Amino acid sequence: MLSEIPATNKMPSPVVLVREPISMVVSLRGCPGPGSRLTWSGDVEGDARLFAEKTIETFYFWTGVLMWLIHAGFMIYEAGVARQKNVLMTMMKNLLTCAVITPTFFLFGWWIYYAFQGGVVPDTGAAAVAALPWSEVMGPNLDDNITGVFWFAFLLFSFTTGSIMSGAVIERIRLGAYLLLAMILGSVVWILAAAWGWSSGAWLYTEYGFHDWGAGGCVHTVAAAFTLGVLLNLGPRIGKYDDQGRPLEIPPHNLPMTMLGLMLIFTGFYAFYAACAVFQVAEPGADPEPWRSIYGTPMTLGSLAFTVTMGFAGGAMGAFITSKGDPYWTISGGLAGMISIASGVDVYHPALGYLIGFAGGALAVFVGNRLERRGIDDAVGAIAVHGGAGVWSMLAMGLFASGYPQHEILSSLKGQLVGIAVMIGVGFVPGYLVSLVLDRSGLLRVSREVELAGLDVAELGIEGVVPAGVIGEKT
């Protein structure tokens, strides 16, 4: 086994492997220095296993880090969409989304994932108990390197659900109401849906063969359905509709900023999808383990490289055509394409992924326009992109990839339809009910005066975007 030799200096330095009896030293190029050393014991099998475990730990840690790009992207994407008077408050919401979900996901979100995989009655088994915040593995533990890393990756998924909602409700929701809703969505609702449909013990999987490889259901559809419920109570921004109820254009204040934000989201989504792939170390003497889906079906990381990228390309092209070249919808279509292939990334042929992405991008534009005409003011098209493409993702899996064996059950259209119904219901009902209570209590929306003045000055006391040359008095 590997044993650690104390560092001989205080400089941070890489792990250096010394393999005995070959005595081969492997160091990372450009990072000299003795630092911390791990020594191979000569038990090759044990050494290889430990090295693989360290690799897994490192892999998932960095998927979480790279997923922060999604939230940097959401932040500037939504800030670009907001009018200048609301830019700073929009960004504050994105920032505080991450802040409020983190401790609540630690306190009860992680436990929900392990406790409710069988349904509505909480499990009291070892896995659920180990996910309680006072469990021994929910903190630095020399015998468990992986729990914290997995928690971190799931946490970043939670941020994503909150960020999906945040853009839709900008420019009129109260900060406190938004943060309460984000906490409920990010630390309760989506993770309950994940327990039901995106875990090895999920009842939607074990009983219906539901297959949602990249969380098109529990992340995108659930967040979009929750958002729809909120928007029904929140109402449109002042000035969004004319006296006859016809929608008016509220253009992004900085479209290039919005497009850059989406490029960051695209980048972070590769890490999101990489975190959906499960890698385990084979038992001694067994064949090497492949990458697997969360359901345990074999797959490769190459499927992500092929299909996610092809889905993006198809989505951008599809949205370009149906929006007649509109820049905002074209780049949003790229994201819709990446979401459209989510449920079947592990099995789609790349050309099929391209076509599914194309249809998803085209569909997002159609859904977005329909919602707008029906009085739903979704400022960023989140329901169209995440909900439209999320539902399409699960449906496409049933239409084009049925018949895959998943332990004792096959993937099927019926299983996907059941999953779609559950995901929409799990998201919509709490979003609608909680926002209804907030609305009736007068806590959901800012006053008309605040909305007209802009949230930055009225609520934060500062302008987010200050015209050049303006000098104010220091207070």
Added chain:
Amino acid sequence: MNSSPVSTWAEFDSRSTEAIYTFADQPATIHGICLLAAVVVVWFLVSAFRFDGHRDG
């Protein structure tokens, strides 16, 4: 639509079938999907010219 090239869990899990993508055991279907994808690309390129100069196309 049943598109799985593997029919049993034992076959899938043992990885005795290498190409696991949809319709991998139906080459004609894959050819058709690739052809359709190519047609869509051409459609997109034509659209790019249509929307280049005016938005009413």
